[in-house]
Amino acid sequence: MFISVLLDQKALKGVTHTMKEILWLDEIRFSDVALVGGKAASLGELRWALPEIPVPDGFVITAEAYRAFMTETGLARRVRALLQELDPHDLSALAQCGQQIRALILQTPFSPELEAEIRAAYRALLRRSDSLSVAVRSSATTEDSQENSFAGQHDTFLNVQGEEQLLESVKHCFASLFTDRAISYRYDRSITHIEDLALAVVVQQMVRSDLASSGVLFTIDPESGCENVIYVTSAYGFGELVVQGRVNPDQFYIFKAALEDGYRPIIEKRLGSKAIKLVCDGEDRLKEVPVRAAEQGLFSLSDDEVLQLARWGLKIEAHYGRPMDIEWAKDGISHRLFIVQARPETVHGTKSTQSLESYVLEETGKLLARGEPVGSKIGQGRAHVIRDVSEIGRFRPGEVLVTEMTDPDWEPIMKIASAIVTERGGRTCHAAIISRELGIPCVIGAEGATEKIQTGQEITVDCSQGEGRVFAGRLKFRIDRIDVAQLPRTRTKIMMNVGIPETAFAQARIPNDGVGLAREEFIISSHIGIHPKALIEYERLKARAAHDLQIAQIVKQIDERTVGYTDKAQFFVDKLASGVAKIAAAFWPNDVIVRLSDFKSNEYASLIGGALYEPNESNPMIGWRGASRYYDPKYKDAFGLECRAMKKARDEWGLTNIKVMIPFCRTPEEGKRVIETMAEFGLRQGENDLEVYVMCEIPSNVILAEEFAEIFDGFSIGSNDLTQLTLGLDRDSELVAHIYDERNAAVKRLVKHVIAVAHRKGRKIGICGQAPSDFPEFAEFLVECGIDSISLNPDTVIKTRLLVAEKEKELAREKLSVTAQIHGSFSTT
Secondary structure (H helix, E strand, O other), X not given: OHHHHHHHHHOOOOOOOOOOOEEEHHHOOHHHHHHHHHHXXXXXXXXXXXXXXXXXXXXXXXXXXXXXXXXXXXXXXHHHHHHHOOOOXXXXXXXXXXXXXXXXXXXXXXXXXXXXXXXHHHHHHHHHOOOOOEEEXXXXXOOOOOOOOOOOOOOEEEEEOOHHHHHHHHHHHHHHHHOHHHHXXXXXXXXXXXXXXXXXXXXXEOOOHHHOEEEEEEOOOOOOOOOOEEEEEEEEOOOHHHHHOOOOOEEEEEEHHHHXXXXXXXXXXXXXXXXXXXXXOOOOOEEEEEOOHXXXXXXXXXXXXXXXXXXXXXXXXXXXXXXXXXXXXXXXOOOOEEEEEXXXXXXXXXXXXXXXXXXXXXXXXXXXXXXXXXXXXXXEEEEEEOOOHHHHHHOOOOOEEEEOOOOHHHXXXXXXXXXXXXXXOOOOOHHHHHHHHHOOOEEEOOOOHHHHOOOOOXXXXXXXXXXXXXXXXXXXXXXXXXXXHHOOOOOOEEEEEEOOHHHHHHHXXXXXXXXXXXXXXXXXXHHXXXXXXXXXXXXHHHHHHOOOHHXXXXXXXXXXXXXXXXXXXXXXXXXXXXXXXXXXXXXXXXXXEEEOXXXXXXXXXXXXXXXXXXXXXXXXXXXXXXXXXXXXXXXXXXXXXXXXXXXXXXXXXXXXXXXXXXOOOOOHHHHHHHHHHHHHOOOOOOHHHOOEEEEEOOHHHHHOHXXXXXXXXXXXXXXXXXXXXXXXXXXXXXXXXXXXXXXXXXXXHHHHHHHHHHHHXXXXXXXXXXXXXXXXXXXXXXXXXXXXXXXXXXXXXXHHHHHHHHHHHHHHHHHHHHHHHHHHHHHHO
């Protein structure tokens, strides 16, 4: 257990406290968790161990004070009697019991001695700080451990001013141990309510984030558990709305390894709507107010502040030796950043790495709603739309909860739901945190879900593809389970074909040797959606818009997609760099081979503004695509944007595991021109260990393999195009589809030849085409030829690794047999 380990580690460092009812944070270490609760113990530990990280000053009303209050007043006996009669699954009885206990606590006065101590400590804190107000936070002795987060279970009070308001807030914190949600949560975890339970209260200097921003930081990706990144959320005002899921925050991903090496690797920035914020009103109460439209269009943190938080996150993670869930706040008066909470991450930190589950949706249906996925599972059931927490008593086990948003009061039904769909919330909102902890699929931010989905309707909630989708009906799906410990290692590298950044973190958990094909096309079509030439020539188009309705519509669409960018070409660079960087970060430090754009002219034409720049080709498949575009004056500056994106990901963000690959390069001369063009845009072969590969997908690539090997660092066989060009057919034509087969003898002869040439020339060679994913016998053939790597679709990686391992064993046995025969022959002679 995490707390036990820390207790052992900190035993010599901790301070021994005997029956103390008030302690200052500077007196506290993590070894005091039983006395001050997980939240306070962690804050004290941070102030002691990492003094360079700002943590607001404060004091703690200890668990001993709580126990004395409950025992001396007779409350403990009365509460125990009420709970012994409770059926926690009877929601009506649960609500009645919780309300009765809370009322008893709130009506019972503190002892004169405890009240005097609290008042004295409060006055001392005001003398020690510049703040006129304090934050009052619950810190239960069972919370913020490795096994239990108790997210949002107990109360917090902000901007508390004056001794009377402080005493009232402390009493409400004690009472929050017995909210309906807290009682239910503890019953589910077999935590008894009196003997094993106590609550301390942290009183801290108030950070006026209502005048600035606040949010949450995870030292891993909270969805997949990928440990290569730090994830930060931020919104205006106090952080409660972020945690509750009431606001969609800004989101940032930072690549860890490069951050440690001094880079500025914010590999993704997502602007949140941040429509409302929680602030102090003129009478020192809290209220929600709308955020001005101009502020909504800006990030609530600067890049420097994001990086500072990430660096603190690294230090905190290193100190605790495990992934952490951290809350931060920025003071709008001093403009300083503070860490206000740090606890162990409770979902992925406890998972075994020996077994992996993969959910695969095997059919599709009518799409009802979409949003952000939480986790990667699929769930099904009858939808139950609930708009108010007062209606939760009607919810039945196995139903899908559909609502606007959740808070801790909803937890008694969340734990019996088969899936959850909310209209609002970000990835660190309450619904997301609890769904991860419960291990159930959840779609957040599904706008209009409560209107589009009807109570009683059978639905499927799919989080398996990097997007949260809700379909009508119970769709067929399967669960693939992988025992990682049993997977063999192979001489042949088993890599993956990846193109969707949103799925990369989850796919990287599948045992692999890197990415043999990272496609740019999905990033360009989905994350950018605009022809690069239209972005480069934006000002020219804008000048024409007044006289051309078609151009005006294009300019409008560009403006809508590029909010915040005056330099529209930079939008292309940033989005492409970010998409590629997420894939490279997920699979770090293994190689990620990025194929530069391989759209055909008709596909480019479908992008916004594309029809203005693309020719009308009768056969785009063998027309102006790949290498021939890159150096052409009509497209060269657009290719430059790709080069800038790759350079940014590698040189500015430190993702040097990125290799680039040139598609559809017809001649060695074209290869040389592309290398020269890349260098013109600062992407130089060999610089910062940059390797440049070429797709082997045209018969000329095989026939002239020796010449291509003089130019490029390696080959990747594209079996799809190589097959159609070898057999002289259009693979998209149904009329000749029956002839198309990568296992054709002519195709296999070319493959075998180019592998031999590459090895003779000392060049790496792999395959990224579809054939080894579809045909096990083709994978065996590649192993026989001695190929260096096989890149596969993610769903075939495991079975192909097993196949390759067996084939390698078979070849080794044959080699031994031949060697033995030769040895025997010589012995006879």
